[in-house]
Amino acid sequence: MFGLSFTPREFWAVIHGMILGGLFLISFAGGLAGLYMMRPQWMTVEGLRKQAHYLVTGAWIMAVVAWLTVITGTYIVYPWYRAKPPEGADLTMYPRSFLKANEAIAAWHNFGMEWKEHVAWFAPILATVVAYIVWRYRDQLAEDDRLRKYTIIFFVLAFLAAAVAGLLGALITKAAPVA
């Protein structure tokens, strides 16, 4: 349709990076605002209850999205990235080998992918911890400043891990697309 087409590899790269990864990063702002606003002096009792309900739903959705992002990345897209090329193959079809073969861009693998592939897995673990605490403590988060602050710190760490992975993923894809 409209002359647009994706290879299966491009399709999964888009699902992994732009749809799932993008959704997690975009929804972070809403989650952060929701957590920050959980204060009894700023909301009515009914408002706090509703806010807690939305936060629980949103936090669990974000955690699930983070898990789906790393699972699709590790088990679907990454094997294409690291596939070993046969003798005499066109290396542009084998991103890892393509990057490593060229010293000028090898750092995209040696630093970029090596950090991205590991740090990305921190995001779903941290997001799950946040979702559990928001679910377990609900409107108690509004009364407990310290617990709310600690939850926000873990939430920010989850975002930073996802942001590092997402940014490096986009830049690596620009240097050597999984196409």
Added chain:
Amino acid sequence: MTSNTSSHIPSGPAAAAFLSGAIGLFVIGLLTTLSEASHAVGNALNWYDPSGSLVGKTGVGIIVWLIAWFFLNKKWQDEEVNLKSMFTWAIIIAALGFLLTFPPFFSVFKG
């Protein structure tokens, strides 16, 4: 899904969640550095060849995280703990996890 909203929930479950999460990060970081230092460790963690040792590193990290969470939660589920102290430890352990996945750091140990 429901949770107890009518009574005060002690700080123990939150401390267990923070600390176990940090332990999971640390284990992934530690295995990243160890598999860089030792081919034997890297090979042992290669649970799924198309993705290499990444699957083993993250798999062990997740298993350790969940086991730690289960036991810490069981121990502290009805207790008030020093949340500030536990969270400080969680941040230190998580920071080590981040450091151990940082390529300029783990490449120092390259075997």
